Amino acid sequence: MAGPVNQQNEQLREAAALVAEAWPTKPAAGIVLGSGLGSLAGEVDAKAEFDLADLPGFPAATALGHRGRLICGTLAGVPVVAFQGRYHLYEGHNAAVAALPALLTAELGAAALIVSNAAGGVHPLFRTGDLMLIDDHINLQFQTPISAEKRSSPSYDSELSQLAAEQARQVGARMHRGVYVAMLGPTYETRSEYRLVRTIGGDAAGMSTVPEVLAARAAGLRVLGFSVITNVGFPDAIDGASGHEVIDVANRASAQLGEIVQGVLRRAFA
Ligand code: HPA
Numbered sequence: 706m707a708g709p710v711n712q713q714n715e716q717l718r719e720a721a722a723l724v725a726e727a728w729p730t731k732p733a734a735g736i737v738l739g740s741g742l743g744s745l746a747g748e749v750d751a752k753a754e755f756d757l758a759d760l761p762g763f764p765a766a767t768a769l770g771h772r773g774r775l776i777c778g779t780l781a782g783v784p785v786v787a788f789q790g791r792y793h794l795y796e797g798h799n800a801a802v803a804a805l806p807a808l809l810t811a812e813l814g815a816a817a818l819i820v821s822n823a824a825g826g827v828h829p830l831f832r833t834g835d836l837m838l839i840d841d842h843i844n845l846q847f848q849t850p851i852s853a854e855k856r857s858s859p860s861y862d863s864e865l866s867q868l869a870a871e872q873a874r875q876v877g878a879r880m881h882r883g884v885y886v887a888m889l890g891p892t893y894e895t896r897s898e899y900r901l902v903r904t905i906g907g908d909a910a911g912m913s914t915v916p917e918v919l920a921a922r923a924a925g926l927r928v929l930g931f932s933v934i935t936n937v938g939f940p941d942a943i944d945g946a947s948g949h950e951v952i953d954v955a956n957r958a959s960a961q962l963g964e965i966v967q968g969v970l971r972r973a974f975a
Contacts, residue, residue, distance in 0.1 A: 710852065713801060713808075716762030721812040723760060724786070727753035728777040733817065733974040735810025735926075736780070736787045736966065737917055740823035740935070743789045745963040751778040757790060763805055764792065775809075781967035783974045786810060793913055794846055795891035803913070804850035804920035811924035817865065817974075818921040819966060824911035824932035825893060827903040828883060831934050834958050836880040836965075837909050838869055839930035843886045844915050855923040862927040865973060869929060872968035878961040883908025885932055887915035899938035909934060929969065933958040 730752075738745055755775040758765040765773055773790035780787070788806040792798040810818050826835065839861055851857070866882070873880035886902045888894065890912030894902065902910045909932045921928050935958075 709801070713762060717808055717812045720760040720762060720809055724753070724755070724775070724777060724809075724813060730777075730784045732777070732784045732786045732810070732813050732815045734783065734785050734970065735806060735813070735815050735818045736785055737791055737806050737818070737820045738787060738789050739791065739821040739913060740933075744959050745780075745966065746774070746776050746787050746789045748963060748967070749776050749778045749780045749785065749787050751776050753777040757788070760809070764798065764802065781970040781975065783970040785970070786813060786815070791913060791917070793891070794848060794889055794916070795912060800846070800848040800850040800916040800919075803916035807917040807921040807926070808924065811921065811926055815926065817862070817927040817929065818917065819969070820914050820917055820928070820930045821962060822885075822911045822914045822932050823935040824885060824909035825899070825936050825938040826909050826934040827899050827938050828881065828908040829939065831881060831908065831937055832879070833934060833936055835934040836873065836878055836958060836962055837885070837932040837934060838866055838873070838880055838882045839885045839914075839932060840866070840882045841884050842915055842918065843884060843905060843907055846887045846889055846915060848916070850916050850920045851923050857923045859919050859922045862929055865927055865929040865969060868969045868972050869931070869965055872965040875968065876961055876964045878965060880965070881908070885914065885930065886910045888912055893936075894938055896940040900940040902938070903940075910938060931962055931965075933962065
């Protein structure tokens with residue numbers, strides 16, 4: 706039957722076939738490299754690369770700091786597909802489009818999705834440049850890529866999270882564990898909104914990730930997520946970040962996060 710979901714499924718099969726033609730390997734994991742974290746893409750021993758916009762059903766990725774590439778190859782000896790760039794709801798994409806990297810990862814037969822993002826910390830102990838392992842999320846985007854019959858538990862994988870925490874200790878990273886609150890964006894929060902995020906149980910606020918995670922869980926993938934705390938949103942001492950400052954800090958924390966992700970891949974999938 707025609708319809709948006711069936712059309713998306715067909716385009717995903719076509720996109721997966723295109724990838725498999727260039728790189729006939731089943732990836733163990735997909736990795737969504739968020740704001741400024743794209744440098745990990747340079748660590749992938751790339752065997753095939755695509756502009757996202759060249760994949761059926763995939764629009765061009767345009768947000769600040771995002772390149773819009775898919776890199777297929779091995780990272781830490783493990784076959785992966787790495788998405789350099791993502792689709793945000795604030796760009797006008799719906800949740801089904803934002804979920805495309807997760808859906809393609811599942812279509813290619815991977816077992817896990819690793820996601821990263823930039824976020825504003827609201828936990829009082831968080832500092833700019835810290836990392837946060839996402840233990841759970843709160844969806845304040847009020848959109849989902851999931852149809853009713855695919856209802857599932859959007860939980861983060863405890864085993865992979867444990868490995869990540871151990872790797873963070875090994876590389877000496879300041880990595881907290883916490884709750885990610887997905888906002889629509891594209892503006893940062895007002896002081897009152899940061900206070901709201903903290904009050905409802907959040908530790909960091911961002912503008913992405915949740916659509917990908919919901920789709921990945923519905924497809925049965927194990928999910929591991931990280932935030933780079935690029936600014937802090939303490940309601941009564943706000944530091945007024947701009948998009949460019951955010952990307953600078955993310956680039957510095959990126960090196961540590963890259964090591965952590967590679968350690969997890971090696972231990973969980975090599
Ligand atoms: N809020 C939402 N998204 C963000 C922030 C923030 O403070 N920092 C980086 N991404």
